[in-house]
Amino acid sequence: MSNVYTYQQIAEHNSAEDIWIVVDGKVYDVTKFLDEHPGGDEIILDLAGQDASDPFRDIGHSEEALKVLNGLCVGRVDINSKPVEVDTPETSAQGSHTTGGEGSGKLVIACAIVFFVVAYYFANNL
Numbered sequence: 001m002s003n004v005y006t007y008q009q010i011a012e013h014n015s016a017e018d019i020w021i022v023v024d025g026k027v028y029d030v031t032k033f034l035d036e037h038p039g040g041d042e043i044i045l046d047l048a049g050q051d052a053s054d055p056f057r058d059i060g061h062s063e064e065a066l067k068v069l070n071g072l073c074v075g076r077v078d079i080n081s082k083p084v085e086v087d088t089p090e091t092s093a094q095g096s097h098t099t100g101g102e103g104s105g106k107l108v109i110a111c112a113i114v115f116f117v118v119a120y121y122f123a124n125n126l
């Protein structure tokens with residue numbers, strides 16, 4: 001494979017419909033493999049458009065897994081490019097969900113406190 005990609009270009013392939021990952025300097029298009037992955041799709045989606053070398057190695061994937069990986073290679077990383085921040089489908093979905101949930105919960109409690117303080121004031125002064 002002679003195609004060379006920068007981390008910026010690789011980061012653009014960060015959705016379930018089009019997902020690339022990097023393992024040991026090589027670029028892999030894992031879009032079609034995502035549903036077949038024995039370890040589940042979420043774990044790979046979390047690394048979409050990024051360097052997955054360490055997590056891939058840490059799992060201790062078999063020879064068979066390495067063969068599958070080889071078949072998905074689309075090129076290699078431009079050695080002069082630097083890793084970039086990538087918004088993965090996982091992290092962006094979780095981020096907006098938790099922030100919204102926590103924020104509105106606190107607002108409801110604050111409103112309830114204000115309501116009871118005002119009610120107490122009126123009950124004692126009217």
Ligand code: HEM
Pocket residue numbers: 028030033037038039040043044047052055056059060061062063064065066068069072
């Ligand atoms: C294109 C890249 C990948 C391929 C081709 C691949 C392939 C495989 C294969 C064939 C297995 C079955 C066990 C084995 O043969 O080793 C497996 C299991 C697993 N993979 Fe991957 N994998 C990839 C990427 C990843 C990544 C990035 C992670 C993230 C940590 C990951 C996490 C796991 C886990 C946790 C299991 C164990 C599932 C279990 O035994 O319950 N894989 N993978």
